[in-house]
Amino acid sequence: MKKILIANRAEIARRIIRTCNRLGIETVAIHSEADGDLPYVSEATEAVLIGPNPVVQSYLQIEKIVEEAKKRGVDAIHPGYGLLSENADFARKVAEAGMTFIGPSSDIIEKMGDKIESRRTMIQAGVPVVPGTEEGVTTLEEALQEAAGIGYPLMLKASAGGGGIGMVRCESEQALTQQFVSVKNRAKAYFGDDVVYLEKFIADARHIEVQIFGDHHGNVVHLYERNCSVQRRNQKVIEESPSPDLPQDVRERLYEAALQAGKAVNYTNAGTVEFIVDPNNEFYFLEMNTRLQVEHPVTEEVTGLDLVEWQLTVADGGELPPQDSIQTKGHAIEYRVYAEDPKTFFPSPGTLEKLQWGEGARIETGYEEGNQVTPFYDPMISKVIIHGTDRIDALSKSQTFFDHVTIEGVKTNIPLFKEFIRSEEFISGDYATAVLPEWMEKTKEEHTL
Amino acid sequence: MKELKASMAGTVLNVLAAEGQAVTPGQAVLTIESMKMEIPVEAEFGGKVEKIHVEVGGFVNEGDLLMTVGE
Numbered sequence: 001m002k003k004i005l006i007a008n009r010a011e012i013a014r015r016i017i018r019t020c021n022r023l024g025i026e027t028v029a030i031h032s033e034a035d036g037d038l039p040y041v042s043e044a045t046e047a048v049l050i051g052p053n054p055v056v057q058s059y060l061q062i063e064k065i066v067e068e069a070k071k072r073g074v075d076a077i078h079p080g081y082g083l084l085s086e087n088a089d090f091a092r093k094v095a096e097a098g099m100t101f102i103g104p105s106s107d108i109i110e111k112m113g114d115k116i117e118s119r120r121t122m123i124q125a126g127v128p129v130v131p132g133t134e135e136g137v138t139t140l141e142e143a144l145q146e147a148a149g150i151g152y153p154l155m156l157k158a159s160a161g162g163g164g165i166g167m168v169r170c171e172s173e174q175a176l177t178q179q180f181v182s183v184k185n186r187a188k189a190y191f192g193d194d195v196v197y198l199e200k201f202i203a204d205a206r207h208i209e210v211q212i213f214g215d216h217h218g219n220v221v222h223l224y225e226r227n228c229s230v231q232r233r234n235q236k237v238i239e240e241s242p243s244p245d246l247p248q249d250v251r252e253r254l255y256e257a258a259l260q261a262g263k264a265v266n267y268t269n270a271g272t273v274e275f276i277v278d279p280n281n282e283f284y285f286l287e288m289n290t291r292l293q294v295e296h297p298v299t300e301e302v303t304g305l306d307l308v309e310w311q312l313t314v315a316d317g318g319e320l321p322p323q324d325s326i327q328t329k330g331h332a333i334e335y336r337v338y339a340e341d342p343k344t345f346f347p348s349p350g351t352l353e354k355l356q357w358g359e360g361a362r363i364e365t366g367y368e369e370g371n372q373v374t375p376f377y378d379p380m381i382s383k384v385i386i387h388g389t390d391r392i393d394a395l396s397k398s399q400t401f402f403d404h405v406t407i408e409g410v411k412t413n414i415p416l417f418k419e420f421i422r423s424e425e426f427i428s429g430d431y432a433t434a435v436l437p438e439w440m441e442k443t444k445e446e447h448t449l
Numbered sequence: 450m451k452e453l454k455a456s457m458a459g460t461v462l463n464v465l466a467a468e469g470q471a472v473t474p475g476q477a478v479l480t481i482e483s484m485k486m487e488i489p490v491e492a493e494f495g496g497k498v499e500k501i502h503v504e505v506g507g508f509v510n511e512g513d514l515l516m517t518v519g520e
Contacts, residue, residue, distance in 0.1 A: 054460070339484070347484035349458050375458040379484040 001025055001076055002317050004102070005069040006044070008080030008262055009059060011383065012042040012292075016078050016392050019308040028072050030065060032058035034374045046072060053376045059083045062090050066097050076100035076315060080306075082378065085291040086113050102315045104214075104268050104290050111265060112288040116159045122285045126263035127257050130276065130284040132199035138179045141448070146198055147176055153201040154178065158187030158194075162287075164234030165190050169201055185409070200282065204432045205276040207231070208243050209289075210258035211299045213310060215265035215320045222255045222330050223299050223307075229433045230426070232345055237436060239295040239414070240333040241302050242303025244391055244429025250281045261288060269314050270296070270307060279432075294336065294383070297364060301332035301387040331391045333398060335417055337365075337382040337407075338371045342416040342449040343440075349375040353409030360401045361386045373410050381412070391429065395421060415449045451494050453516040455509040459483030463505055470498050472518065479503070479515060496520055 003026040006013045017040060020027045029044035034053040041047045048068050051058035060083060069077055077094045079085035085103065092106040100351050103109070112118045116136055122129050132150060136159055137143045146152055147170075156179055158166030166187045170176040180196075188194040204287055211223040227243035228236045243251070259275040265288075272293050274286040296307045303326060314320065340346045353367040365382035367373065373381055386401060388394030402418045425431055440447075459481040466478040472492040479490040496518040503515055 125495055346488065347457060347459075349484060375460070375483040377484065379486075 001100070001312060003045070003072070004076045004078055004312075005065070005072065005074045006032065006078050006080060007042075007056055007059070007065050007084050008078070008082070009035055009377065010038055010040060011364050011380065012080035012082075012294075014043060014213070014366055015364055016080065016308055017043050018311070019306055020173060023170040023309065023312065025312070028069070028074055030059070030068065032376070034372070036427045038371060039368050040366060047220045048072075055083065055376070058160045062093055065090075066093050066099075069094075069099060070097055074099060076102050076312075078102040078311070079291065081291050081294055086289070088113060088261065094110050095291065100315050102269065102311050104271065108265050108267060109290045111269075112290050114159055114160065115287055116195065119285070121264060122261055125260055127261050127264070128152050128287045130199045130202060130286065133197045136195035136197050138175060138195075143176060143180055143196075143198060144173060147173070147338070150198055150200050152176075153203075155199045155201050156196060158183060158184050158191060158196055160191035160193040160195065160261045161187060162191075162289075164231075165408075166196075167234060182383060190217065202276050202278050204434075206243070206246075206431070207236075207274065207286075207433050208254065208277050208283070208311065209272045209274040209293075210254055211293075211296070211307075212258050212262045212267065212271050212273060213320055214269065214271070215312065216268055216317055217313045217319050218266075219320045220259055220267055221320050221326060222258050223303055223305070223326060225251065226295055226298050229431055230420075230436050231433055232436055234334065237338075238297065238333065238335055238417075238426075239298050240331065240391075240394075241298045242328065242331065246277070246448045247281060249445070250277070250283070250435060254283060257283070261285065265329055270311050274409075276433075294380070295334050295366065297362060298332045301362065301385055302327065302328040302330060307358055330387055330389050331394045332385060332387045333394050335384045335386075335398070335402075336413075337384060338379040338413050339381050339410040340379050340413055341411050342413045345413075347375065347379050348411035349373050350410040353379070354406055356406040357382075357384075358401060358404035359398050381407075381410070395427065419443075419447050419449070450499060450520075451518050452514055453478070453493060453518060455481065455490070455513045455515055457481070457483050457488070458510045459488065459508070461503045461505055461507050461509060462487060464501060464503070466492075466498050466499050466501070468501055468517070472496065472498060474517065477478070481509065490515065492516075492518065494518060498514055 005028040026045040030050040084090040088110040089104040091101040094101040214220040230238035272289040278281040362385040462480040478490040
C-alpha cells in the first residue's frame with residue numbers, strides 16, 4: 001500500500017494520516033468548503049475539495065470520492081468512523097473500482113448494519129441477544145401485540161439505526177402508540193429505511209464492548225473490553241478500559257462471546273461487539289460496529305498497539321498475531337470534548353479563540369486555535385485520553401489535567417467533566433448507562449456549570 | 450409585529466407553521482439542525498404568522514430573522 005484516500009474529516013482523518021506518515025504511506029484528504037482550514041487538510045500529502053458544506057453534498061458523495069481516488073492513483077480508501085464507514089454500497093464500489101476498502105467486506109457491513117439481521121445471526125451463533133422481536137414490525141397493532149409478549153419498558157429501535165439516533169424507550173402501551181410513527185419517520189429520514197423492531201429494556205445496564213480484529217487467514221482475536229456507560233442522549237461521553245466493577249469470569253465470557261460473534265460472520269479488519277450487562281452480570285449482544293470506533297485510543301493505550309496500523313496490515317493481507325501475545329497494561333480513560341453547553345447539551349458552534357491543553361494526556365483533535373467549529377458536523381472537537389498505572393492513577397491525572405485546560409470561543413463539556421470525575425458515582429466505578437443524567441439531576445442545585 | 454430570531458446557526462430542517470396561521474407561546478414552529486442535533490424552535494409569543502423568512506434546507510446564522518408574528 002503506497003497511497004490511501006481518507007474518506008473522512010477532522011480528528012479521525014488526522015489520526016489516520018499520522019500512522020500513514022510513520023509507515024511512509026501517502027495520503028489524500030477530502031474536505032468540504034467549511035473544512036478547508038482544518039489541520040488534516042494541510043497534513044495530508046494531497047487534498048481535494050469534494051463539495052459544499054452539507055455532508056450529503058460532500059463527505060457522502062460516493063461516486064465523486066471513488067472517482068477522485070482513482071484519478072489520484074490510490075491503492076486503498078480508509079473510511080474512518082461515521083459518514084460512509086458502515087455504508088455497504090461504498091465498500092462495494094471501492095472494491096469494484098479495483099481499490100482496497102480498509103474495513104470488512106460489503107456483505108459483512110450489510111449483514112451487521114441491519115440490526116434485525118445481526119440479531120438473527122447472533123442467535124444462530126449462540127451469542128446471547130436482548131429479548132425482542134425477531135422480525136421488523138410494520139404496524140402499530142403488530143408492535144402492541146409483540147410488546148405485550150416482551151413486556152414494558154422496552155426500546156423501539158430503527159433496524160438501520162446507529163449513533164443513538166432512531167431509538168426511544170417506551171414505558172407503556174400509550175408511549176409506544178405515541179412514538180411508533182415518529183420513530184419510523186425518523187428512521188426513514190436519517191437512514192432511508194423505516195423498519196423498526198422492539199427490544200426488552202434492560203434496567204441499570206452497563207454498556208460494555210469488546211474490540212475484535214479478524215484477518216483474511218481465518219484468525220479472529222479480541223483486544224479486551226471498554227466500558228462506555230457514561231452517555232448523554234444515548235451517545236458516549238467517557239469510555240474506559242478495563243471496565244471497572246466487572247468480575248474476571250464475566251470479562252472472559254464477554255471475550256468468548258465477541259470472538260464467537262466475529263467468527264460467525266468470518267469477520268475481517270477492526271470491529272466492535274457491543275453488549276449490555278445487567279446488574280446480575282448477565283450480558284446480551286446489542287450490535288456489531290463494522291469499523292474503527294471513536295474510542296479506539298482507549299484500547300491503544302492499554303495494549304500499546306496502533307489499531308490504524310493493524311487495519312492497514314489486515315487490509316493488505318497480513319496475518320494477525322496470536323491472542324496470547326496481546327496483553328494490557330494499566331488503565332485508560334477517554335473523554336469526548338464536545339462543543340456544547342455543559343448543562344443543556346445544546347450545540348455551541350463558533351471560533352476556537354483559545355485552545356490550550358496542557359500536559360499529561362494524549363490529545364486527538366481535528367482542530368487548532370483559530371479554527372471554526374461549524375454547525376454542519378459532529379460537535380466533537382477533541383478526545384482526551386489519559387493512561388495511568390491503575391484506575392486511581394488515571395482518575396487523579398484526569399482531575400489535574402482538566403484543571404489546566406483553557407478553551408475559549410465555544411462552550412464545551414469540560415466544566416461537566418471537572419465535576420463529574422470527582423463524583424462518588426464515577427469514582428466508585430459502579431455505574432450504569434443512566435449515571436450521567438441521574439447525577440446531573442441529583443446535583444442540579446449544586447453544580448456550577 | 451414581533452420577530453422570532455435564530456438562537457444558533459444551523460440548517461432549517463422543517464417549518465411547522467404557515468403564513469396566516471395563529472401560533473401560541475411555546476408552540477414549536479421550526480426545527481433547526483445544528484451539529485447533528487435537531488433543535489425545535491418555539492414561538493416566544495402568540496399571534497398570527499405574518500411572514501416566514503426562511504425555507505427548508507436553508508442555512509441560518511445566529512440572530513437571523515426566522516418569522517415575523519403579528520398581534
